[in-house]
Amino acid sequence: MSDRKAAALAAFKDLARDPGVPKPDPILVVDGVTRRFGGLTAVEVAHVEIQRGSITALIGPNGAGKTTFFNQLTGFDTADAGKWTFNGQSMSGVPAHRVARAGMVRTFQLTKALSRLTVLENMRLGAQHQRGENFWRALVPGAWRAQEEAITEQAEELLTRFKLDAKRADFAGSLSGGQRKLLEMARALMVKPELVMLDEPMAGVNPALTQSLLGHVKNLRDEGMTVLFVEHDMDMVRDISDWVIVMAQGAVISEGPPDTIMSDPRVIDAYLGAHHDAPLSESELQEQLHEAEAALEAEIEEETQK
Numbered sequence: 001m002s003d004r005k006a007a008a009l010a011a012f013k014d015l016a017r018d019p020g021v022p023k024p025d026p027i028l029v030v031d032g033v034t035r036r037f038g039g040l041t042a043v044e045v046a047h048v049e050i051q052r053g054s055i056t057a058l059i060g061p062n063g064a065g066k067t068t069f070f071n072q073l074t075g076f077d078t079a080d081a082g083k084w085t086f087n088g089q090s091m092s093g094v095p096a097h098r099v100a101r102a103g104m105v106r107t108f109q110l111t112k113a114l115s116r117l118t119v120l121e122n123m124r125l126g127a128q129h130q131r132g133e134n135f136w137r138a139l140v141p142g143a144w145r146a147q148e149e150a151i152t153e154q155a156e157e158l159l160t161r162f163k164l165d166a167k168r169a170d171f172a173g174s175l176s177g178g179q180r181k182l183l184e185m186a187r188a189l190m191v192k193p194e195l196v197m198l199d200e201p202m203a204g205v206n207p208a209l210t211q212s213l214l215g216h217v218k219n220l221r222d223e224g225m226t227v228l229f230v231e232h233d234m235d236m237v238r239d240i241s242d243w244v245i246v247m248a249q250g251a252v253i254s255e256g257p258p259d260t261i262m263s264d265p266r267v268i269d270a271y272l273g274a275h276h277d278a279p280l281s282e283s284e285l286q287e288q289l290h291e292a293e294a295a296l297e298a299e300i301e302e303e304t305q306k
């Protein structure tokens with residue numbers, strides 16, 4: 001186990017499993033964030049803290065509000081109410097590019113427009129907000145060029161690390177599902193973030209690339225970054241997260257370690273209540289089937305005894 005993993009686990013060791021439980025050293029603190037779409041309250045998070053230097057998974061049934069919450073925190077969506085701080089600095093209402101510049105960045109799925117750019121161009125775009133203001137650009141072209149070169153150099157380094165260097169001149173749209181995920185992660189690192197927020201990092205990834213992607217996510221923590229990710233794949237959640245936060249119907253309903261979180265009755269209720277997309281592994285599914293069969297048999301027996 002890496003030192004950082006051990007430190008992260010030590011930080012969570014004695015924490016209560018309550019929604020909103022305070023963390024020893026939070027990098028992100030959220031209070032009273034709500035988002036309504038017409039009559040629907042998509043997000044209603046009373047309080048939540050993300051521990052610095054850890055990998056935290058955000059899980060919950062479809063429509064629980066995870067993506068909306070991510071979008072609010074990173075400035076891509078507005079909140080109807082609420083406050084949140086990153087490193088003690090208020091981020092409520094701050095636009096996305098400034099949130100990223102402050103060190104909090106989220107990954108994005110490749111849009112159509114980005115697919116038509118090359119891999120290297122995508123990386124360079126990731127650094128967009130690092131650039132000097134246009135004013136200085138006009139006045140000091142030499143300095144600008146030096147910065148451009150530094151950005152390209154950083155992009156090349158990251159592409160090598162993510163084994164995408166051979167693809168640098170290819171259109172991003174030609175990459176496989178897993179390579180796209182690697183590019184999304186590499187692009188986010190262009191701003192040298194402290195907190196990396198990953199939206200479904202394993203979605204659409206071929207099993208051959210799974211381990212490599214998991215390794216990259218763990219590396220982020222081992223290099224001192226904090227990772228918060230939304231994911232439906234419970235095997236991945238168990239494999240890499242130090243702590244799990246569960247959302248349902250917009251609110252945080254439970255928190256806890258990955259190996260026990262799914263046995264929390266509040267979590268079971270939330271997933272069963274959602275009637276779809278329960279994040280069950282094969283063995284859990286089997287167990288649930290057995291339980292249902294046993295219950296049915298007991299019921300039949302009861303009926304026949306009447």
Ligand SMILES: Nc1ncnc2c1ncn2[C@@H]1O[C@H](COP(=O)(O)OP(=O)(O)OP(=O)(O)O)[C@@H](O)[C@H]1O
Nearest residue numbers: 037040041042060061062063064065066067068069
């Ligand atoms: N722009 C929007 N306009 C109207 N309703 C929206 C909008 N965005 C999200 N919603 C609704 O808000 C709720 C939360 O959606 P959200 O996508 O945040 O959930 P999620 O937990 O990320 O779900 P999934 O796991 O399926 O991605 C859903 O009921 C969704 O239909």
